[in-house]
Amino acid sequence: MAVSYSGVTKSFRGRLVLDGISDVVNEGELTALLGPSGSGKSTLLKIIAGLTPLDSGRVSLAGKDVTNTPARDRHIGFCFQDYAPFRHLSLRENIAYGLKVQHVARAQRREQVDELLRLVRLEDYADQYPHQLSGGQRQRMALARALAIKPDVLLLDEPFAALDAQVRAELRRWVRSLQQELGITTILVTHDQVEAMEIADRLVILNEGRIEQAGRPPFVYDHPATEFVASFLGPITSLGGISYRPHELELVGISDAAETLEVREVVRLGFEVRVILTNAEGSTTWVQLTHDQVKQINPRVGQRVGVRVRSTIATPAATGAEPATPRETSHHEGSH
Amino acid sequence: MRRSSLVLRILVIGYVGALLALPLGFVFQQAFSHGWAQLWAALHDHAMDLAIILTAKVAILAVPLNVLFGVGASLWIVRHPSKVSRVLDVVIDVPLALSPIIVGLVLELAYAQNGWFGSAFAAMGLRVMFSYPAIVLASVFVSLPLVSRQVIPLLREIGDHQEQTAATLGARPTRIFFTITLRSIAWAAAYGVTLTLARVIGEYGAVLIVSGNIALITQTLTLNIGANFESFNSYQGFVGALLLALVSVLVLTVIGVSRHRLERKRHGSFV
Numbered sequence: 001m002a003v004s005y006s007g008v009t010k011s012f013r014g015r016l017v018l019d020g021i022s023d024v025v026n027e028g029e030l031t032a033l034l035g036p037s038g039s040g041k042s043t044l045l046k047i048i049a050g051l052t053p054l055d056s057g058r059v060s061l062a063g064k065d066v067t068n069t070p071a072r073d074r075h076i077g078f079c080f081q082d083y084a085p086f087r088h089l090s091l092r093e094n095i096a097y098g099l100k101v102q103h104v105a106r107a108q109r110r111e112q113v114d115e116l117l118r119l120v121r122l123e124d125y126a127d128q129y130p131h132q133l134s135g136g137q138r139q140r141m142a143l144a145r146a147l148a149i150k151p152d153v154l155l156l157d158e159p160f161a162a163l164d165a166q167v168r169a170e171l172r173r174w175v176r177s178l179q180q181e182l183g184i185t186t187i188l189v190t191h192d193q194v195e196a197m198e199i200a201d202r203l204v205i206l207n208e209g210r211i212e213q214a215g216r217p218p219f220v221y222d223h224p225a226t227e228f229v230a231s232f233l234g235p236i237t238s239l240g241g242i243s244y245r246p247h248e249l250e251l252v253g254i255s256d257a258a259e260t261l262e263v264r265e266v267v268r269l270g271f272e273v274r275v276i277l278t279n280a281e282g283s284t285t286w287v288q289l290t291h292d293q294v295k296q297i298n299p300r301v302g303q304r305v306g307v308r309v310r311s312t313i314a315t316p317a318a319t320g321a322e323p324a325t326p327r328e329t330s331h332h333e334g335s336h
Numbered sequence: 337m338r339r340s341s342l343v344l345r346i347l348v349i350g351y352v353g354a355l356l357a358l359p360l361g362f363v364f365q366q367a368f369s370h371g372w373a374q375l376w377a378a379l380h381d382h383a384m385d386l387a388i389i390l391t392a393k394v395a396i397l398a399v400p401l402n403v404l405f406g407v408g409a410s411l412w413i414v415r416h417p418s419k420v421s422r423v424l425d426v427v428i429d430v431p432l433a434l435s436p437i438i439v440g441l442v443l444e445l446a447y448a449q450n451g452w453f454g455s456a457f458a459a460m461g462l463r464v465m466f467s468y469p470a471i472v473l474a475s476v477f478v479s480l481p482l483v484s485r486q487v488i489p490l491l492r493e494i495g496d497h498q499e500q501t502a503a504t505l506g507a508r509p510t511r512i513f514f515t516i517t518l519r520s521i522a523w524a525a526a527y528g529v530t531l532t533l534a535r536v537i538g539e540y541g542a543v544l545i546v547s548g549n550i551a552l553i554t555q556t557l558t559l560n561i562g563a564n565f566e567s568f569n570s571y572q573g574f575v576g577a578l579l580l581a582l583v584s585v586l587v588l589t590v591i592g593v594s595r596h597r598l599e600r601k602r603h604g605s606f607v
Contacts (some may be wrong), residue, residue: 051500073504078504084497088519097515098505142501147503 001062001152001185002027003048008057010043016151017043019209020057025202030179030186030195036232037208041189044206045155045164061152077146081158083132083138091141092117092126096147116144119178136167139151147182154186155178158196172199174292193233197221205229237286239307246288250310251275251297258306261285275299277307360581367578370571378575379504386552387560388579393468394556398475402532405476406483410477411517413484414491427490431480440545441476443470447546451553466548471556474542477539479535483528490524491517538580 006022013060017040033041046052048059050071058067066074086094099109110152117123120140132139139159146154159175160168179186190196196203197217204214205228213225223232227243228319236243239331240259252258261277264284273294276286289297299305368375372522378384413421431439447454447464464470473586498520502512542556547554551563557576564573 049504051503071500072506072508076504078499078501080501082495082497084495084501086498086502086516087494097502097507101506103509145501145505197599 001153003046003061003153003185003187004063005048006057006060008044008047008059009049009054009055010040011055017209018047018054020213021206021209021211023204023211023214025175025185025187026192027185028183029201030176030188030199031202031204032200033187033189033204033206034191034193034196034232036191038208040205040209041206042157045078045157045187045189048153049076049155050074075149075152077141077149077151077154079139079146079154079156079159081161083130083142083162085133085138085141085278087130088319090127091122091133091228093150094130094141095144097145102149111131112148112312119147120144134279135163136171139163139171142148143178145205152185156183156188158189159188161192168195175199197233201254205232207232235286238283244288246274248310249285249287249307250293251287251289251299252306252308254304254306258308260304261299263303265301266294266299277305288324363574363577363581365468366571374571375575378572381572383551383578384560384564384572385555386574387555387557388465389500390468390471390555391537391557394471394475394532398472398528398536401472401476402479403525403529404482405480405529406532407487407518407521410484410487410491410521414488415496428484430477436474436478436539436541437545440474441540443474443477443546445543447473454482456489465546466550468554468556470546471543471552471554474546475536475539478534478539478542482531482535482575483525486528487521487525490521494520523594523597527591530587530590530594534584534591537583 003025004023007016007020008022009020010018017109017277021044033044035041043052048053050059050066050069054067058065060066061074061076071078071247077169089097092113095113096109099112104112113126114123117126120142120143122137122140125133125137130141133141137190139162143159156175160172161272163171172195188196193232200217202214203217203220205212205220207228213220213229220229221233224233230236230243237246237248238244239249242315254260259279261279263275264278267274267276271291273289273293274286274292277285278284287307296306381484397403409424413425444451444465446455447470449455449463449465451457451465454464464473475577490526498516499512507515518570538558539556541561543556544559546557547556549555549559549563551560555563555578561573561580562575
C-alpha cells in the first residue's frame with residue numbers, strides 16, 4: 001500500500017524537528033530514511049505510525065487520509081530499535097498478541113503463529129522468554145509480531161543498529177528478501193548509508209528536519225544534490241576546489257592535464273589503499289586506489305605526482321545534477 | 337578473615353542486636369512470661385480484639401486506596417509529564433518528611449466540625465473527625481508515596497515502547513494497561529502494598545490525634561498497646577506488641593520475597 005505525507009511539521013519544546021516535509025512511498029517498495037541523529041527520521045516514522053501527533057501536515061495510506069486515525073486503526077507493523085519485546089510473555093505469546101486483540105480463534109491463532117515462527121526461523125524457541133533470546137532472535141521476534149496482523153505497511157526504526165556487525169549484515173539481507181517475498185511496502189530508518197544503499201529501493205536523505213534528496217541509491221550516490229548528501233553517503237575529497245569521491249581520482253605522471261601534488265602518506269587498508277596528498281598551499285586531497293593500481297604507480301612519500309579525474313567519470317560530485325527520472329527529485333531549496 | 341573485617345562484623349552485629357534484637361526478644365519474653373493460659377486469655381481481651389478489628393478495617397480500605405492512587409499518580413507523572421504532574425512528583429513525598437503529629441494536626445484543622453472541609457461535611461450531617469473515616473484518611477496520608485516511589489522508577493526504566501507496540505497491534509488503552517503496563521509493574525506495586533500495609537498497621541502519631549483514641553470505638557491496635565502501657569497494664573501491652581511484631585515479620589518476609597522476584601525480573605531483562 002502506498003504511503004504519502006505532505007507538509008509534515010513537528011516541534012518538540014520549541015525545537016523544530018520536522019520542517020514541512022512531503023514524500024510519496026510507492027507500493028511494495030523498501031524506502032530508507034537516511035540521516036544523522038537528530039535529523040528527525042525516527043520522529044517521521046512515528047508520525048506515519050500514528051504514535052506521535054504532528055503539528056501540521058497530512059499522512060495518507062493508499063490515498064486515504066489517516067492523519068487523525070489512532071495508531072491501533074492504521075494497520076501498520078512497527079518495530080522499535082530495542083524491539084520492545086513484551087518481557088513477561090513468551091515468544092509465542094508475543095507473536096500472538098495482535099491476533100488475540102483481533103479475537104482470532106485459538107486453533108487458527110496457533111496455526112498462524114506456527115507459520116510465523118517458521119517464517120522467522122524461531123520454531124525451536126517458541127516457549128522461551130525474550131531475555132533468553134539473542135539480539136538477532138529478538139529482532140526476528142519483533143518482525144514476526146508486527147507481521148502477525150498482516151499489516152499494509154511495515155515501519156522499522158533502526159532495525160539493525162543494536163546488532164553486532166556480522167549478524168547485522170546477514171539479517172539485513174534476510175529482511176530484504178523477506179520484504180520482497182511478501183511484497184510489503186516498507187520504510188526503514190537508519191543512519192548507516194551502506195545499509196541503506198544495500199537494501200533500499202529508494203533513499204530519502206534527511207537533514208535538520210528537511211529532505212535533502214530522494215531517489216534510487218546509485219543515482220543519489222553518483223549525483224548528490226548537495227554537499228551534505230555527498231559527504232553523508234560516502235567519503236569526498238576536493239581537487240582544485242571541486243568535490244569528488246576519492247575513487248573518482250587517479251594518479252598519473254606530471255603533465256598539464258593533471259594537478260601536481262606531493263604524496264604525504266600511503267595508508268594500506270587491506271584491499272583498499274589511500275594515498276594522501278597536499279598541494280603547495282597545504283590543502284589535502286586523497287585518492288582511493290586498489291592494490292594493483294598502487295603496484296603499477298608505486299607512489300612514495302615526498303614524491304610529486306599528477307592527480308586527475310578518471311576519464312570514466314562524467315560529472316563531479318555535488319553538482320546538483322539533473323534527475324534521471326521525474327521521481328528522483330531534490331527537495332532542497334537553493335544550493336550550498 | 338582480616339582482623340578489621342572481624343571487628344566491623346562484631347560492631348554491626350552488636351549495634352543491630354542492642355537496637356533491635358534485644359528489645360524485640362524482650363517483647364517475646366514478656367508476652368510468654370505468664371504461661372500459655374494467661375497469654376490465651378490476654379489474646380481474648382475485649383478492647384484489644386476490637387482494636388485489631390478496627391486496624392484490619394482501616395487497612396482493608398486504606399491499602400487499596402493507596403494502590404489506586406499510587407499507580408494512577410505514577411502513570412500520570414511518568415507517561416503524561418506536565419507542570420502539574422511535576423509538582424505532584426515533589427508533593428507526593430511530603431508525608432515522608434512531615435512528622436505524623438503534624439499530619440494529624442493538619443487533618444484535624446481541615447476536617448474538624450468547624451474546619452475548612454469539616455464544616456461542609458457537618459452540614460451534610462457527617463462527622464469525619466474522631467471516627468473511622470478520619471483514621472483511614474490519616475493512614476492514606478502517611479503512606480501516600482509508598483506505592484508510587486516503587487512504581488515510578490520501574491515505569492521510567494521500561495519506557496513506553498512496549499505500550500506503543502501494543503497500540504500498533506490494535507490494542508485499546510485499557511487492554512494495553514491490563515496486558516502490558518500492569519503486568520510489568522505488578523511486583524513493584526506488590527512491594528509498595530506491603531510497605532503500605534506495614535505503615536498503616538504500625539502508624540501511631542497521626543492516628544492518635546485524628547481518632548481521639550476512644551477505647552472500644554476508635555482505638556487501633558497501636559493505640560491500644562499505648563493505652564495499656566499508660567494504665568500500668570503492661571502485660572496486655574506486651575501481648576499486643578507481640579502481635580504487631582509477628583505481623584512485621586510476616587510483612588518483612590513478603591517484602592523480601594517480592595524484592596527478590598523484582599530483582600530477578602530486572603536482571604532477566606535487557607537494556
